[in-house]
Amino acid sequence: MTIAVSTIIRPSRILTALVSAVAIMVASIGLAILAGRIGTLGLTPRVLTGFGALFLAFFGFYHGVRIRKILQLDIAGAGQIRLSEQREKRTCSDSDWPHVGKDMQVMQLMPGSTIWPCMLLLRLRAEDHAVRVVPILPDSVSRESFRALAVAVRWLAWQSDSQESSYL
Known part of the structure; x- marks a missing residue:
């Protein structure tokens, strides 16, 4: 043998779809935190956490798309x-x-x-x-x-x- x-x-299209779905979910959580819909944080922690989640969502999506070769x-x-x-x-x-x-x-x-x-x-x-x-x-x-x-x-x-x- x-x-x-x-x-x-x-x-993989499946992997790209999964990475996109996770990025959209994390970005929507970040936006909900920024809008004050989730949690009872003060203004500064809410803004930092929300923008941190948005950054991680875009970074994860970019990294997932960048390695498509x-x-x-x-x-x-x-x-x-x-x-x-x-x-x-x-x-x-x-x-x-x-x-x-x-x-x-x-x-x-x-x-x-x-x-x-x-x-x-x-x-x-x-x-x-x-x-x-x-x-x-x-x-x-x-x-x-x-x-x-x-x-x-x-x-x-x-x-x-x-x-x-x-x-x-």
């Missing part, structure tokens, strides 16, 4: 993970795999990655020790790619667990 997987990860994720048969940001839309095919370019980063799967049947949250560490979290929801990739990614990531996690326990 080979775990080689190559896929394009598009930004198309990613290329390649997992080689030996377990090496490569990740790059795609500027233009392209499809994966076996004839041009692996898509190794100068912008591909070799990554390592870190402990704490979440592997659920409905979502993958991959914590990846680059060679320069920068950590990147890649959310993969079912609407980000095709159904077959999601299943192949889930199997490959589970295999990588199992391999890293067995190697760590052999050193103890």
Whole structure:
């Protein structure tokens, strides 16, 4: 069995909708605090709390929208993970795999990655020790790619667990 997987990860519309909904709720709470509808705070704490909630709502929405990028994720048969940001839309095919370019980063799967049947949250560490979290929801990739990614990531996690326990 080979775990080689190559896929394009598009930004999730579900995740964007959830981030937008939370930002709207926090902003509406901030506005209600500013208007004096919630709580019995004095003027200064009410204004500070209300504007703080509005700031957090806009910051959270901005951060959620800013990270929306198309990613290329390649997992080689030996377990090496490569990740790059795609500027233009392209499809994966076996004839041009692996898509190794100068912008591909070799990554390592870190402990704490979440592997659920409905979502993958991959914590990846680059060679320069920068950590990147890649959310993969079912609407980000095709159904077959999601299943192949889930199997490959589970295999990588199992391999890293067995190697760590052999050193103890």
